[in-house]
Amino acid sequence: MVLFLLLVCGFCWSIVYVKLIHLGFRYKACGIPFIALALNFAWESVNSYFDLKDNILNITTYITLIWLCLDILVILTYLLYGKRYFPKHTNKEYFWPWTLIIFIMSFVIQYFFIIEFGDLAKFYSAFIQNLIMSISFIIMLVGRPDIKGQSLTIAINKCIGTLAATISSSIILHSGLIITLGIFCFIFDTAYIYFLSHIKRLHSDFLKSSTKI
Template identity: 45%
Template sequence: MDFYTILGLTGGLAWTLAYIEAIRLGFAQKTFAIPFWALALNFSWELVQSAYSIRHNSFSLQSYINIIWLLFDVLILVTYFLYGKKGFKNYANPAYFIPYSLIVLLISMLIEYAFIKEFGGTDGAVYSAFLQNVFMSVLFILMLIERRSNSGQSLFLAISKGIGTAASTVLFGALGHADLANLVFILGSICFFLDVVYINMLVKAKTSEVSIKTGN
């Protein structure tokens, strides 16, 4: 097994663990554990990439990982549609919850499709994945601020996401195709920084919560 395969498996496994934790948190705490715009983009990316692999009969290790992630994202979407409306009503009429959600999913699909049409299957997948990863890292920070608690969030999920993205950054940014390396490395580094910030914020939020419960 070469270093490229090890990095690919590390990234795939770490993100898989993050998805599993998101599903567990969602059903256990009756919430959704991935910010919806990030979830919609992830779901769309995996759906478009899986469809691309099937259409062109070009399967790799990443192709099979994408299909597994797609199935997990379906379950995370279930938690969103089951429990997301209670938070949505703080900002808009609950009657708009389903139309809004479907529009976001449609926009996400169009974005992922545009990346493939513009840059091709491989480059488009890498560009969009790292851009939306930065977006996701920002949204996790905003979700922690908005919820004012660690509800639907865990260090295990945050660290797994960080490791998954870091492994992919080394794979595609340091060792990958020269045409992709600079942008991927910069985006991956930004993502890693934001993930560290989020993990630090989450630790402080958990510490504060424990202090409040114990009266310290």
């Protein structure tokens, strides 16, 4: 059961990354909130490093390495196109210092998660940043002038992948904290799916009405 859920999680999140890459280069937009992207990349990098260093080669390690490789291309979409979504009232020169300090912060936090919590770090940090991501997607949706780079494929697979990870991690650890974080992830993920589908439907209706005029 746990192996099946891990494979579902790995598959769904891989679809998320592939779709982010595809839409990112197609529409010249990064479809994931930057803070979530930085935390994700740090989690994948640091945990892959420690797993390989300790010679831990299991299904989770291989999945994480696949995500890490895909995430590099997602980061490229942010580096190429992220500046256009930088706050208009902010000097664009701050884009690169801001990017650098957020990446440094993400790596330092992830490192100390492992130092403080050991083997449990990857679980706790993953769900905390996943909740941050779920909320950030909604903030990104209402804050941006368009929905380029975002899609229901990303939203739905993010929701299913995280739900599968919540169930499998709960089976392994019996952690009330992880269950709680997973539940709130699911609530915000479903809310994002609803809001995004509503906006897409309004956009589609507008285009249809425009063609009739």
